[in-house]
Amino acid sequence: MKSKEHDFHLVDPSPWPIAVSAAILILALGLVGMLHKQISGIFGLVLGTSAVLWMLFYWWKDVIKEAIYDRCHTAIVKHGLKCAMYLFILSEVVFFIVFFCSFFKAWLNPVFLFEAFSPTKRIEWPPEGILPPNPWSLPFMNTLVLLLSSTTITSAHHFLLEDDKKSMIKMLSMTILLGIFFVIVQAIEYHEASFSLQEAGIYASNFYMITGFHCAHVIIGIIFVSVCLFRAQKDQFTSQDHLCFEFASWYWHFVDIVWIFLFVFLYWLSVF
Template identity: 35%
Template sequence: MNAQSHGAYYLPAPSYWPILGSAALLGLTLGATLLINQVAGGGWVLLAGFVLLVWMLFGWFGQVIGESEKGLYNQQVDAGFRWSMSWFIFSEVMFFAAFFGALFYVRTLSVPDLTSTDNALLWPGYAGGWPTQGPGIKEAFEPMGAWGIPAWNTLILLSSGVTVTWAHWGLKQGRRSQLIGGLIATVALGLLFIGLQAYEYHHAYTELGLTLGAGVYGATFFMLTGFHGFHVTLGTIMLITILGRSIAGHFTPERHFAFEAVSWYWHFVDVVWLGLFIFVYWL
């Protein structure tokens, strides 16, 4: 039944995709934990979780796409999608706010407190300052500078925000070639960002001595930039899906919330990176 013509609210059948998504996230978390602790097989578990996550994303997207193309969604369903995406992005804002809060606490409160007179006997000779390993950690490292790959990645992500907006304008004005060209450029910029960040991580581990074991600076650096890189990877996968749909002729100037949802997410990723560049790399 076409929900647009009959005014019915579409109620989907029970789905196994959420279970697969949960299993994928479990595999990613478990694999990353095993890999960090150098337990054999951790990398394979991480890879299996990632593959399962990609399968879930494409499968679940495909199901929703099929339902949308069949006309099963009306304006009430569309409003539900918009609210759901809004709350999802809000939860992501709170997720990163927790890590930025941890960084603020360490730099502004915890490290200075460890150098106070009251703690002089506990950690003698600890000078504090930032960046620091923290007291009792002697591994040397060099902090990651801002005016190299991080600056280029900032330009790349800001440019990708422009290209996805340009694609959106093309969609709203019925210019399919502009839509597809803008999405191709955005995907290419996203992949370039991921590649440069992978190179940056390799440089940090092999030449700077900057690892997860490099004390509080290393931990906060990799937690913030690593989770952001994971979000960029997911956003790029979603953009590739939307690009495929655009090439297939999906979306109209009036109905294209799937595109808008991905663009919202991508702009959120851009904003988070600006915070990372300022507070993690620059200051």
């Protein structure tokens, strides 16, 4: 076997990027179909979700193998991975900024109602007939849940640096449970909402778009932290080498910060 003459990692050809892209397309089409109450949409959503999770499992398995057994993640490679994670989170920030721009436009500069092609009055915010969720009920509870989860994952990182595996695993487990609780409460809020996506126009579009995508990011974060929990139980992290854990922590804190902005502006200030 020829020895490496550089510190960079030349990735082997992999089927997972294109396969995951196809699975995400199926998932997205299934979600659209489900929103239009089509039976095929539910089938596509289940199939796409299952395919994405199955393929990500094997993709991450390959990456872990490269890191642990093939020793491909040198210091230079780790630096490149960190830069890639910075850019990924930056792209996610821009993703939510676009949604918030739509929300602020609808809230602070609403469109006019027209009669005989002439503007009469601006749409109120919230629009007439819309009863927004009480910010100090379920949304406030979820705010406390996410803030608590931010402390548990930070504590898990602290225990990792202290080589306290048992406490680290306990804190990671608590983070996952808090994330699942958040998703359940969000589902209850959707179920009890007085308006639906199809009925309430611009308000519902912004509300379900922002909160829905944030909830999806929480689910992704739960999967990310679950991978870290599994690897921690396998003793694959050390106090000096735990890049996957750092990435999961960054992502989780990003999701928490987005929710703070979401709670303050979407749930609280915009309804008064």
